[in-house]
Amino acid sequence: MAEGELLPQPDIEEIEMVKVLHALGDPTRLHLFGVFARSDVQCDCSARRLGLEHLHKSTISHHMRILREAGVTSTRVVGRNRYVELRRDDLESRFPGLVEVLLTSTDG
Amino acid sequence: MAEGELLPQPDIEEIEMVKVLHALGDPTRLHLFGVFARSDVQCDCSARRLGLEHLHKSTISHHMRILREAGVTSTRVVGRNRYVELRRDDLESRFPGLVEVLLTSTDG
Numbered sequence: 030m031a032e033g034e035l036l037p038q039p040d041i042e043e044i045e046m047v048k049v050l051h052a053l054g055d056p057t058r059l060h061l062f063g064v065f066a067r068s069d070v071q072c073d074c075s076a077r078r079l080g081l082e083h084l085h086k087s088t089i090s091h092h093m094r095i096l097r098e099a100g101v102t103s104t105r106v107v108g109r110n111r112y113v114e115l116r117r118d119d120l121e122s123r124f125p126g127l128v129e130v131l132l133t134s135t136d137g
Numbered sequence: 138m139a140e141g142e143l144l145p146q147p148d149i150e151e152i153e154m155v156k157v158l159h160a161l162g163d164p165t166r167l168h169l170f171g172v173f174a175r176s177d178v179q180c181d182c183s184a185r186r187l188g189l190e191h192l193h194k195s196t197i198s199h200h201m202r203i204l205r206e207a208g209v210t211s212t213r214v215v216g217r218n219r220y221v222e223l224r225r226d227d228l229e230s231r232f233p234g235l236v237e238v239l240l241t242s243t244d245g
Contacts, residue, residue, distance in 0.1 A: 046242050047167050054159030124242040126234060134154050134232040 033107035036097060041119045044100030049124070052099035057081065058092050059135060065102055065115040066132055074111045141215030144205060149227045152208030157232070160207035165189065166200050167243060173210055173223040174240055 053059050064079055074093065076082050081089055093113065096102045100119065105112045120128050161167050172187055184190050189197055201221065204210045208227065213220045228236050 046239070047162060047164050049162075050158050050167065051162030054155060054157075054162040056155050059155050059158065124238065126238040127242065130232065130234040130238050131154070134235065 033105045033112075036104040036106060038097050038103055038116075039100045041100075041116075041123060044116075044119065044123050046124060048099040049101055049120070049127075052095050052101050053131065055092070055095075057084065057088075058096055059131075061092060061096060062101065062115070062131065063135055065113060066117070066128060068114070074113060141213045141220075144212040144214060146205050146211055146224075147208045149208075149224075149231060152224075152227065152231050154232060156207040157209055157228070157235075160203050160209050161239065163200070163203075165192065165196075166204055167239075169200060169204060170209065170223070170239065171243055173221060174225070174236065176222070 053062055060081070061079060074089065076084060076086065076089060079089065093102070093104065093111075097104050097113075100116060100123075102113050103116055115128070117128055161170055168189070169187060184192060184194065184197060187197065201210070201212065201219075205212050205221075208224060208231075210221050211224055223236070225236055
């Protein structure tokens with residue numbers, strides 16, 4: 030885990046299924062979920078790395094914020110960089126099997 | 138299965154994960170999902186039976202339509218009545234494990 034400031038996110042017991050589903054019920058955000066779920070390491074947020082070259086930076090930030098506020102991802106700010114990772118263990122603890130089901134069903 | 142007209146719904150192979158997540162990413166619709174998932178028989182659509190006495194009939198219809206168009210439910214019209222059921226087998230075939238994960242995680 031990189032050092033730096035962790036942006037605001039819900040505690041694990043505050044993560045709500047309906048907010049997670051809302052966050053993932055959007056094509057761009059479901060794509061990002063797949064990107065972060067399949068990254069062994071934390072991702073930087075460049076549009077190219079995220080496969081979102083067609084989107085404006087502010088649009089990407091908007092989607093990132095919704096994922097983070099729903100409890101799907103964590104964002105750490107280190108200097109000018111942001112590192113995002115899926116809260117896989119937290120989601121698994123809160124909603125067992127959800128991440129796996131989503132990944133299996135969106136695999137290609 | 139009651140006779141009558143089946144309202145338009147996507148074929149099984151047209152059901153998309155992102156649309157299912159969008160449909161369920163709303164408190165009222167996630168509640169309805171639980172109602173239909175736990176009903177052994179098809180439900181009529183009275184607000185009382187659905188636990189939605191606080192909502193206007195047109196609002197309930199709106200939510201029902203989104204669930205149906207996403208492929209989550211089937212609606213059959215028989216005379217003046219509508220019978221709704223979860224497309225449990227279709228969802229299980231398309232996204233194995235999803236219904237169970239959602240039910241387990243929203244159980245109270």
